[in-house]
Amino acid sequence: MASINVYKVYEDDNFTAADSPVVLDITTDLEAISGNGENQYANSLSIANEGKYPITVEISMDGSTYGDVQTLHANDVDNINSAGVKLVRLTHQGNDTGYQVKAYSRMVGDATLSSGSTNSSIIDDDTEPIDTYFAESLSQFTLAADTVASGLLAASLVYDFTATAGHGIVATDQIVLIGTDRSFIAYVTNVAGDVITVDTPIDFVFISGSTGLIVNTNMAVDGSVTPRIFKVQAGVTPVFFRRFIMTITDGSSMDDSKFGGLPALTNGLVIRIVNGFQKSIINVKTNSDLRQWAYDLQYADKAPAGVYGVSSRLTYAGKEKHGVVLSVSGTSEIQWVVQDDLTGLLTLYQSAMGNKK
Numbered sequence: 001m002a003s004i005n006v007y008k009v010y011e012d013d014n015f016t017a018a019d020s021p022v023v024l025d026i027t028t029d030l031e032a033i034s035g036n037g038e039n040q041y042a043n044s045l046s047i048a049n050e051g052k053y054p055i056t057v058e059i060s061m062d063g064s065t066y067g068d069v070q071t072l073h074a075n076d077v078d079n080i081n082s083a084g085v086k087l088v089r090l091t092h093q094g095n096d097t098g099y100q101v102k103a104y105s106r107m108v109g110d111a112t113l114s115s116g117s118t119n120s121s122i123i124d125d126d127t128e129p130i131d132t133y134f135a136e137s138l139s140q141f142t143l144a145a146d147t148v149a150s151g152l153l154a155a156s157l158v159y160d161f162t163a164t165a166g167h168g169i170v171a172t173d174q175i176v177l178i179g180t181d182r183s184f185i186a187y188v189t190n191v192a193g194d195v196i197t198v199d200t201p202i203d204f205v206f207i208s209g210s211t212g213l214i215v216n217t218n219m220a221v222d223g224s225v226t227p228r229i230f231k232v233q234a235g236v237t238p239v240f241f242r243r244f245i246m247t248i249t250d251g252s253s254m255d256d257s258k259f260g261g262l263p264a265l266t267n268g269l270v271i272r273i274v275n276g277f278q279k280s281i282i283n284v285k286t287n288s289d290l291r292q293w294a295y296d297l298q299y300a301d302k303a304p305a306g307v308y309g310v311s312s313r314l315t316y317a318g319k320e321k322h323g324v325v326l327s328v329s330g331t332s333e334i335q336w337v338v339q340d341d342l343t344g345l346l347t348l349y350q351s352a353m354g355n356k357k
Contacts, residue, residue, distance in 0.1 A: 006033045006040065006105045013050065013098040020092030026103045027063060027086040034105065042085040042103035048077045051097025052357065060087035072099075095237060095357070127356045130239050132185060134230035134336050134350040135176065135215040141167035144194060145208050147177065150201040157201040163194050169214060176213040177206045181235035185215075220345040223338030224267070231333045232352045238329035241354035242317035244271075246290065249307045249346040254299055256288035260345045261308055267339035271314075275332035282314075290314075307346055325354065 008029045012019065030040035049055055049072040057078065058066040063086040072078060074097075090099055144162040151157070161177070163169060171191055175198065177184040184206070186198035206212075221228050232241065248254075252261030259265045268283040282293045290312040291297040300309035315321040326334055336350050 006030050008033060008103045010101040010103075011099070014096060015051065015055065015090070015092060015098055016096050017092045017094075020090070022090050024088040024090070024101055024103075025086075026088060030103065030105050040105050042105065044104040045080045045085050045088070046077065046100075046102040047072065047080075047088065047090075048100045049074060049097065050100050053095035053097040054093045055097055055099060056091045056093060058089040058091075059085050060089075061085060063087055130234075130241070130352070130354045130356060132183070132232055132352055133217040134219070134232055134334075134352060135174070135185075135213075135217045136221075136228055136230050138214045138216055139168055141169060141175075141212045141214065143177070143206055143208050143210050143212060147202050147204070147206040149203055149205050159189075159197050159199075159201060161196055161198075161202060161206075163196055163212065165194060167194065167196075169196055173214050174217060176215050177202075177204075178211055178213065179204060179206050179235070181237050182206075183235070217349060219269075219336065219338055219348040219350060220342045221338055222341040222343050224341040228338040229335050230338070230350065231335045232328070233331075233333045234329045234356075236329065238327050238357040239354050240317075240325040240327050240357060241334060241352050242315060242325050243353040244314045244316075245311065245351045245353070246314070246348070247309065247311045248348050249309045250344075251307060251346060253301075254287060254308050254310050256291065257286060259284070259286050260310060260342075260348065262342070262344050265340045269342075270335075270337040270339065272335050272337065273326055273328070273332075274335065275328055327357075329357075 008026065010024050012022070026042045027040055030042070034040055047057055052074045054071050054073050057070045057072055058068070060066045061084055066087070066089060070078070085103070088101060142164045144164045147161045148158045169175065169188055169191055171188050173188045175186060175188060175196070182204045184202060184204060186200040188196055189199050190197040217230070219230050248260040250261035254261050257264060265285040268285040270280055270283045272278065272280040284290055284293070287297065287310055294312045294314040296313035298311050300311070302308060316323070317325050328334055334352065342348060
């Protein structure tokens with residue numbers, strides 16, 4: 001006997017741009033399942049975003065015309081009853097995600113929207129960690145061939161890549177290889193013509209013709225006349241930066257009235273974010289300013305010889321810290337701006353730590 005009450009489940013846990021848009025022909029599918037010759041439609045519909053990224057949803061009651069576009073964010077569920085839905089169209093929004101749609105032919109009720117849970121610190125256990133330095137770009141080069149990603153065994157670790165002629169890379173340079181959604185930073189240990197050897201195993205296939213950068217990560221530079229900008233960016237996938245660690249070394253002793261071992265700065269070292277808007281967040285002129293905004297500050301004396309040092313940790317995650325993370329993707333960036341002459345320091349490095357969304 002043919003069924004009167006029928007349902008259909010649509011599910012894709014890896015909804016990609018190639019799959020989009022997907023149109024779910026609920027009427028046709030429910031009529032095929034029922035087999036009783038009746039016209040079918042979804043009287044009750046549940047649409048769930050089971051991934052981490054948004055999708056848009058459109059529904060059609062007449063089988064041809066769609067209504068308004070609705071965005072479902074991560075873990076959102078839209079339950080629609082007494083609807084009469086014939087078609088559902090789901091559209092990818094730039095990042096792969098997942099969905100589940102349940103369509104029932106006979107149910108009566110109300111329409112509700114349940115929002116997904118919010119993690120104020122946005123820390124995932126299953127996304128790619130991002131650990132890098134703030135850097136200024138000195139020049140560019142081009143890859144002459146695809147890089148080879150290292151394997152698991154020592155014999156399969158790869159340290160060489162090939163750049164086009166005129167690359168300008170020399171030993172001791174620091175370079176960055178850039179892909180659509182991946183980057184790689186390392187120091188150059190040897191240059192043999194156009195073959196470049198680095199100190200860190202290459203971990204990704206960067207495509208021939210892609211751009212690389214020669215960079216400087218030591219912020220002990222002169223920015224007193226023209227400010228110098230050191231920055232971090234992300235690819236297509238947003239990166240949530242949560243922690244920044246600054247380390248300074250100097251031949252002079254340090255205290256809270258100085259910056260490193262230098263006298264207090266005149267203009268200051270500024271952290272700012274450019275992400276559809278611009279915001280200058282903190283201006284640091286003394287070691288005490290680092291303590292003021294980061295709280296975590298530690299001096300290192302010569303022991304018994306060597307150099308003096310100071311380090312500071314600035315955290316942007318958790319309600320007891322600076323609240324939300326700093327998020328960047330595409331052309332957005334986080335910057336440290338050097339506005340004074342810091343060449344009296346030996347080194348000043350600023351690292352950034354976080355994870356992909």
